[in-house]
Amino acid sequence: MTSTQSLTTDDRRLNVSPADYSLLTDLYQLTMAACYIGEGLEQQQASFELFVRKLPDRFGYLIAMGLEQAIEYIENLRFSQEQIETLKGTGIFSQVSDRFWETLAEMRFSGNVWAVPEGTAVFANEPLLRVEAPLWQAQLLETYVLNVINTQSLIATRAARIRDVAGERALLLEFGTRRAFSPQASLFAARASIAAGFNSTSNVLAAFKLGRKPTGTMAHSLVQALRAMEGSESHAFTAFHHHFPGAPLLIDTYDTVAAARQIAHRLETGEMDLHGVRIDSGDIAALSKEVRSILPDIPIFASGDLDEWEIARLLADGAVIDGYGVGTKLVSGEALNGVYKLVEVDGVPVMKKSSGKQTYPGRKQVFRRIDNGQWVGDRLTLSDEAAKDGEKPLLELVVKDGKILKPLDSLESISKRTTANVAMLPRDARNIHEPKPLEVSVSAALDDLTDKVSQALSNL
Template identity: 60%
Template sequence: MTYPALLANPKDYGLLTDLYQLTMTSCYMGEGLADRRASFELFTRRLPSGYGYLIAMGLAQAIDYLANLRFSERHLDALRQTGLFDHAPDEFWQRLGDGAFTGDLWAVPEGTAVFANQPLLRVEAPLWQAQIAETYLLNTLNYQTLVATRAARLRDVAGPAATLLEFGTRRAFSPQGALWAARAALAAGLDGTSNVLAAVELGRKPAGTMAHALVMVFAALEGSEDDAFEAFQRYFPGAALLIDTYDTVAAAARLADQGRPVAAVRLDSGDLVELSKAVRSRLPDTKIFASGDLDEYEIARLQRAGAEIDGYGLGTKLVTGDPVNGVYKLVDIDGVAVMKESSSKATLPGRKQIFRRYEGGQAAGDRLGLVDDTAAPDEQPLLQLVVKQGQVVQDVESLDAIAARTAAAVASLPMAVRQLENPAPYGVEISEALAALTARTRRHPASLR
C-alpha cells in the first residue's frame, strides 16, 4: 500500500476546492445560469486584532491557479464515483471537461496596504468559473497576506538595517504553507529564508545557522563545544555559531580568547538583553542574531531595553497567528448589483475600486467607490487588470520589486496607523455612488447597521 502524498499540484487544481463549489456549479448548469457574467470580490470584513493595516499578497499564486484550472478525465471519473453527482446534468460533465478560465481578474498589486472591506481582487467571469475559484483564491491570499503583514510589521519595528530571516517551515500549517510563507515573507521585506526548496525556487540563497544537536554530538563524542564550533567553521567559515547550548557567556569568552574571527553568533534562549550585551562586550565585531518565538512586540521590547542584536530569526509567530479572515462574495450578476444582508455580515454591492489619496507622498485616506467613479486629481486607483479573457496581461514581478512596494506602502501610512499598540483606524469613506447603490439594492433597511 502506498501512502498518499497529498501535495498540491497544478494538474489537480480542479478538484482542489470545496464540494459546494461543484454542487452549485451543477445547479447553475442545469438551470441555464452558468454563463451569466458574475463578479466576486475578495476582502476582509475586519482587520485582525491589533492590526492597523494588511499587506496584500498571494496574487502570483492566484494567477497561476486560474491559468491552470482544468478538470481531467481522471477528475471527472472521481466525481462520478462519489455518487453525489448522479443527478447532475450532462452539461456539467461536458463543461468541466472542456472548460478553462476565460474571465478577467482585477487586483491590487502585491505589497499594497489594504483595509477592511476593500477588495484585494475581483473575479469577473462566467458564473460557474468564478464560483469554482473561490476556495483556492481565499486559501492563498488569506495565508500569504497574513504572513506578509506580519513580515512588514517586523521590518517596520526592526528597522532597515536589521537582518531578518524566515525560519518558519517547521511551524507553518503544511509543507505547501511553508513555501507560501517563505515567499510572502521575502516579498514583504525579509532578507532570507531557511527553507531550501523555497529559496532555490525563488532564486535566493537559503539562510540559516546550526542547531543545538551539532554541539551536543561533539560535546558527547568528540570532546567539547569548542570542537563543534571549530569543525563547523572549517566547512562553513562565514556561518553563525549557536552559542547558548550550555553557557552562552563562557562560550563567547572562549571564542574571543581563541582569536579567530567569528562572523556571527546566534542566541536562542535566556535573557536576550543581558546575554547580547555580554556577548557584544567579548565579541565586539561579531554579528549577534536572536531567535526563539520572537514577534514584533518582543523585538520592540528588546530595542527599548538596549539589546545588542543585529538580526532576528523569525518562525512560529511569523507563520501563524490571528488569521486574515478574507471572504469572497458575489457583488454583481449580469450587471445587476447584489449584496448580502445577513446580520453582522452584510456586504456592499457592485463592482468596486479603491481610490487612495496622497498628500506629500503620504497616504491621506481612501475612497471606496464603484468602477465607474472617476478618480480625483490627488487619488490613485489601486485595483488593476491583471488577467483579461483568461490571458495574463501583466509581467511577473520580482520579489525585490514587491518588497520595495511593501516598504513604500508601510512608510506612506500615518505613524498612528502603523503603531503596534492601539493603532488608529485609517480613514476609508464610501463614495456617494456606492452609498446610493447600496440604498437601492438593500432589501432590508437595517441590514448594514
C-alpha cells in the first residue's frame, strides 16, 4: 500500500490544522534536512534571513505582516508517528539513517527568531525576519514562513496604500473572500487588511477569529429574486429592511438614480431609516454625485474591482464617496517574491552569487533614523554593529531558545504602527503612479565582508 492509499477520508480533505504543519512544506526541505542529518550537520547553527530583492512594480515601500502566523507555525511544528510512517511509505527516504526519523520525532524548535514588528515599512534587501537555529530546523521553516509573510505583507501593503489614497475618514471594507487564492488565504487577507488600516471584513469566520464584527450589505441576486416574486425593487428594499433595519442598500441593480429617488421619497415619508447605499457598477464618480444630490445625508459606498489607482481616479473625478468595499485586486494580483536565504552557518558567513540573485552575507540588522516624525534614512549593517546617533534597530528578538519572549501585538497596535510608518515616508515613496523606493545605505563593514566572501568564492 502506498502512502496516499493509506490516507483516511479525513486526511484527504484539503483543510489545514496545526497538526498538518510538519507536512505542509516542499519536499526538498525534508530531503535537505535528511542530508544534513545524514552528514552529522544537523546541530550546526545556521542563520536564514527573509527579505525581498525587489519591490513589486509601482510600489515604493512594503509593510511587513504575517509574523504572528509564522510564530504560531514555529510553536506547533511537530511530526507525529503517523506522519513519519507516511513519509517512510513513499520510498523516497529509503536510504536515510534511522537518526533522521528519530530527529523528526523529537522536533521542537529550539532557536531564535528576530523580526521587524508587523506594520513596519521596509524596503528591498532589508530582512523582515531572521531565524537562528540548528541547520535542519532553520531549513525546514522556509516554505510555510515565506507563504504567510509573502501573502500578508503584499495584502497589507495594498491595504495601506488604499488607506493612504482614500484618506483617514473613509470606511474601508475587505470584500475579497471569494477571490482569495484559497479559503485559508481569505483569512490571512482579512487579517492583513485590518492590520494595515481597513475597518472590517465581510468574511464572517475571519471577523470572529479576529474579534471583530463582520460587515456587509446585500447582493444583486436578492433584489432580482424579490423583484421577480414580489413585483418591484422597492419590495426588495422593504423586505431587506424588515429583517435588517437601516442596513445599507445596493441600488445599482437596474437604475441607480431612480432607486435613489425612490429611497429619498420613502425617507421623507418616514417609511425608512437608512445607514447607507452602495454603488457597484457604472460611472461611479458621476453616479455618486447624482445620488448625493438626491440623498444628501446618506453615506455612499462604492465597490466593484477597486484598487488604489481606481480610488485615486474616482477622487480626482470629484466622486463623493464615504467608503469603499475592496476585494479582488486587494487579495490577488502580482505575487510578492520574498526569499529566505542562508546567510551564515557554523559562524561562517555565506552568500549567493547567481546573476541577479546575489545576496549579502552574514547576519544583519537594519537601523532607521527618524527626525521629527519623518524618515531620514535606513542603514543595512551586520548584526553586531552599533547604532549611530538617532538610529533605532528594526529587527527585534521575538523568540529565544524556542520560547516567545513577549505577547505579540494586537491588530489595533499593528494598525496604528502601519499608519504611523506610512505617514513618516516621503511623498515620493507613497506615490502610487511613479513611486521612488527609498535608497538603503550599506555599512562599510557589510560591504567589506561581501567583498571578502565574494573573492573567496571566486578563488574556488
